[in-house]
Amino acid sequence: MKLGMIGAALAVALMGTSAFAQETRLTIATVNNPDMITMQRLSAEYTAANPDVKLDWVVLPENELRAKVTTDIATKAGAYDILTIGTYEVPIWGKLGWLVPFDDVPADYDIEDVFPLVRAGLSVDDKLFAMPFYGESSFTMYRKDLFEAAGIEMPEQPTWEQVKEWAAKLHDPANKQYGICLRGLPGWGENMAIISTMGNTFGARYFDEEWKPELNSEEWKTAVGFYVDLVNNYGPPGVTGNGHLENRTLFAGGNCAMWMDATSAAGYMFNKDESKVVDTVAFTNAPVGPVPKGNHWLWAWSLAIPATSQNAEAAKDFIYWATSKEYIQKVATENGWAAVPPGTRKSTYAEPEYIKLPFTQPTLDAMNTADPTDPTAKPVPYVGIQYAPIPEFQAIGTELGRAIAGAVAGQTTVEQALDNAQAAADRIMQEAGYY
């Protein structure tokens, strides 16, 4: 491969770039989320239309992929041409000069069609460093049949206090019906996604204006205490093992009365092969606490090109294809509108077939109001709702997530857990030289 690439580069240098029909191999690193698996399947159409391009897929779970791709890009090993990364990495890596900017987006791609908040999340100094493949915010999914039976009316904007009340009412563990399902699996992209939004709306923040971590503040204690109490009393067993997908399975299996999670999960609830709640699921805003801010997150899985890629132009072409309107249409014809990659383009939501699905309008509202520049009650030095886009956050968020899981499991109190996480965060920030 390496030799081949050098050979190809030499040949190109010798012959000039014109009329050279060398096969281009693109190595694509991607997470194994179902939308990406669909992309891998549909890419056969792309290679059929571009016979000189061959695609090599590296499909891994999020954590493994992040570790590999970061090592690769930081050491300039250059094994990949296309990376699947999120709104957390793009600003950091873009700033480091690790990514190829998209500064010549073709007109027919219609970049204005892409949600502005998503575009902003993928830009550094107004330069776009990645194209969104699917975007998500978070909201409340609930079972309208159970709510009706219990005589509860779901308002458009529930509060966490109300949620707790309802969860208590609807919790029936003997029949494997749990009041509330929330992520509990430790990780900054797992339990911390939901807990961050709870922290925001309870008035907490990750760092003060001087980048000093504030993880054991009173606000965090209240928020985390509320969370631990909620999942331990009204959640399914094994909360600390449940990430996004485990909860999705529980909810689709009809085991949860409420689930606050990614808007992108809603489409699966309408897949009759997987879901028992096709007719009973309903959607509303993510709950708020005392502070009506930062209660729903913003995230976009996006495709980017590392600066080390030898095939940046070919890679761009593929990315334009995979994030285009046409691609979305293609998925719609293949798998139905409920399964299209959500949260990236206005035109998707202008599609009459799509917007009449029950989850699309709430998703659109959430996407349009999730403002990463103003997530917290007190001022913060970062832009991001459920994360702070600094390299250290990954470790800090994971430490905090693990500590909270420990509190859920009853190994420590909430106070101890937050004190431990604060100590770890303090060490990490000090070592990184913030203060």
Add this chain to the structure above:
Amino acid sequence: MKRSHLGHAVLGHGLAFLMFFPILWMIITAFKTEIDAFSMPPILFFEPTLSSLNEVFARGSYSKFVTNSIIAALGSTLLCLLFAIPAAYQMSFFPSKRTNGTLLWMISTKMMPAVGVIIPIYLIFQAAGLLDHIMGLVLIFFLMNLPLAVWMLYTYFKEIPNEILEAARVDGAGIVEELRFILLPAAIPGIASTALLCTILAWNESFWSLQLTASNAAPLTVFIASFKAAEGMFWAKMSGASMLAIGPIVLLGWAMQRHLVRGLTFGAVK
């Protein structure tokens, strides 16, 4: 006596079944639909379907992963034997004061945790062009297993009576002939079980193989990782992929288990 015989057979099969059960359950699940795989109470009688396996095959080129695994496991094992047999022969038949120390030192090289040295090794591999190259994996697995191979062979060779070799030496056989015609035939169970152990360890190694490969050299441990996490709740597909990943090595292990029972002595046989 007869009843105790029967009792013993029941006990033996019962325990063995308990050990095997997780694998059996995985195989059964691989032939279920996703919905059946989840059903509680568990469904025992169902119409087997190949749909999950088909999807696993459609997702990626299993043949590429399995080829890489075979090359990496067998290549590293061959190298191991090539280096370990002469060393073990020397240490067991011509021991010196240093032999014990050398052996213990060799084993101690296995104690460096992979996670602690991965970044230095990654940088070396990058400089040498071994990243995502199957030879890189062969090399790593070879180094990883060599100490164990030397030790196993050493303990096995020690049980071979020296007289056999001496008789050959009297007949004027050189060292190569002695190794090839006298020692190797006598040591087949030991060599076979060493080779099998090295192959198993290389086949199942997941940390190095995940970090040091991308697409070209990725073995089955990477294949299985792609069905992890996000697919954690797609148990039928996960089971199908798992079955495909462990199938070859389990069959090989079973085929050679007779040697394993005779060869894994670690000097523990009187």
Add this chain to the structure above:
Amino acid sequence: MAASLQGQGGTAVAGRGLAKKAWSRQRWTMLALIAPAVGVLLVWMIVPLAMTIYYAFHRYNVLYPERFGFAGFRNFSLLLNDPMFWGAMGKTLILVGASLIVTVVLGIILALVLEKDFPGRSIARLMALAPFFVMPVVAALVWKNMLMHPVYGLLSWILGTIGLPVVDWFQNWPMTAIVIIIAWQWTPFAMLVFLTSLQSMPEEQKEAAWLDGANAVQMFFKIILPHLSRAITAVVMIESIFFLSIFAEIFTTTGGGPGQATTTLSYIIYTRAFLEWNVGSASAGGLFAVILANIVAIFLIRLVARNMQNPEKFG
């Protein structure tokens, strides 16, 4: 064994009797036999170790390559002052110790049962052996999801059916759950070594041990266990090398949690290297892991070395 020892003595005498030239040629041959293995292992040990020591004294974060510089003992002192680090040391020892005990005990039981002939014994052996061939990641996935899942797992269904409370393995018994997975994979290995060892026991002794039912327990402790002692040492030695660096099982199931319940030394090094990208700290942790491994090893090697040097003890 005794015979082969005498044989070796004979060789040594013969060696001394050889002409000087032949002797020196033989020395070269000896060197040629062992040098390749020793050579590659020497490189394999020195290069990573030297690099690890080098990085352990440097400030090096993969994400900030420009901030590279000498750090003195800072990486070590930060690590030693981190309560999590000492906890991880303890967790590592607990994990290794518990897994060793379980595999050895179960391995002996299985070996004793499967050593005696009964109809279909070879099939039973194959079944019992199979877990050893299973990839750690696969083992962890199967146990975590299909067997130990608190809602959909088979074990929770079985417990529920017989009226017992459902056990939430990875939340309330994380270490136990991981030890179970490890033991499942490694018990067959222990069983194999014990089987090999049992087979070398004289028939009459075994017959006596099994026939005298009244004294089965005594026989076990007086005859079988002493016979197995060397095999046990070997199993303990090999397994501790692997258990000290257990990683995939933890990574796949608990991710070191909940809290720090399953954060072992390898896992802490992993988080330093791949979450914080702090190569300096990870390297310092790596050196501590080597030290810990060597402490454990010295303890074990003493046992093994004693056995290797006094083979006549095993009569």
